[in-house]
Amino acid sequence: MKKKLSLIFAFVAAMALSVAALAGCSSNSSEGSGAASGDAAASNELIVGFDQSYPPYGFVGDDGNFTGFDLDLAAEVAERNGWTVKYEPIDWDAKDTLLNSGAITCIWNGFTMEGREDDYTFSDPYMLNGQVIVVKADKGIASLADLAGKNVITQTDSAALDVLEGDRADLAATFANLETIAEYNTAFMQLESGAVDAVACDLSIAQYQMSAKPGAYVMLDETLSSEHYAVGFKKGDTETAEKVSQTLKEMYEDGTVEELCNKYSEYGLSFENWLIK
Incomplete structure (x- = not known):
C-alpha cells in the first residue's frame, strides 16, 4: 500500500512540474510575441x-x-x-x-x-501630396499628351507606379517605355543625362529636385493624382x-x-x- 501511495505522489508531483513548465513556456512565448510586434506603446x-x-x-x-x-x-x-x-x-x-x-x-x-x-x-x-510628371525644361514637353512615344521612369513599388498601372494605365500605354528604378535620385540623374524623357514622382520629390537645380526641370500642370501622406x-x-x-x-x-x-x-x-x- 505504501508503495502504491508513493507512486501516486510521484505521479502527481511530475504532473505539477509539467504544468508549471508549460505555463513558463507560454509566458515566455507571449513576451517574445509582444517584443516582436513593433508596437511602440508596448516596447x-x-x-x-x-x-x-x-x-x-x-x-x-x-x-x-x-x-x-x-x-x-x-x-x-x-x-x-x-x-x-x-x-x-x-x-x-x-x-x-x-x-x-x-x-x-x-x-x-x-x-x-x-x-x-x-x-x-x-x-x-x-501632408497633402500628388503624383506629377517632371521633364527637362528644354525638351518641349508641356502636357501629358506630349509623353506619347517617350521614355518615362518612376520608383519601384511607388504611388506613381500604382497610378500608372491603375487609374492612368491608358496614359502609360502611350509611352514608349515605363521603367522602374530603386530610388528617385538615380531617376533624376537619368533624366538629366537624357536616358529618359520624364520622371513620374510625388509632388514633394518634384519640388525638391526643382529647387536643387533651378531652371533645369519643369513640372507639368496636369497631375496624375491627388493624395495624402x-x-x-x-x-x-x-x-x-x-x-x-x-x-x-x-x-x-x-x-x-x-x-x-x-x-x-x-x-x-x-x-x-x-x-x-
Whole structure:
C-alpha cells in the first residue's frame, strides 16, 4: 500500500512540474510575441522604416547622418511619448516583410495612403501630396499628351507606379517605355543625362529636385493624382497610430510643425500642405 501511495505522489508531483513548465513556456512565448510586434506603446521604441534616398522626408545629410522632415517629426513624437526612436533605412521592396515581422514599427517616409488602406493601419493623413510628371525644361514637353512615344521612369513599388498601372494605365500605354528604378535620385540623374524623357514622382520629390537645380526641370500642370501622406503601421496597431496622430496635432498647435516645415522649405516643402490641425 505504501508503495502504491508513493507512486501516486510521484505521479502527481511530475504532473505539477509539467504544468508549471508549460505555463513558463507560454509566458515566455507571449513576451517574445509582444517584443516582436513593433508596437511602440508596448516596447517604448519607435523603429522608423524609411527610404534614405527620399529628400526632404528622409535622406543622408552632408554630415553623413540621417535627416529629413519625417525623421524630425518622428523624433519629436517619440520624445513626447517617452519612446526611444531608431531610424532604420530599408529596401523599399521589403517594407511589408519588415513591418509585419516587427523589425520596424512603422513606415514613415512620405508614404501615400491611398490604395493601401486595407494593408496597413494608418495615422491621420498629415501632408497633402500628388503624383506629377517632371521633364527637362528644354525638351518641349508641356502636357501629358506630349509623353506619347517617350521614355518615362518612376520608383519601384511607388504611388506613381500604382497610378500608372491603375487609374492612368491608358496614359502609360502611350509611352514608349515605363521603367522602374530603386530610388528617385538615380531617376533624376537619368533624366538629366537624357536616358529618359520624364520622371513620374510625388509632388514633394518634384519640388525638391526643382529647387536643387533651378531652371533645369519643369513640372507639368496636369497631375496624375491627388493624395495624402500618412504613417503606416502594422494592421491592427491602432494604439500607436492614434498616439502619433494626437501628438502631431499637438505639435501643430504649439508651432513645432511650422518650424520644421520652415527648416525644410529650401527643399520645396510647404507648410500650406500640412493637414492635421
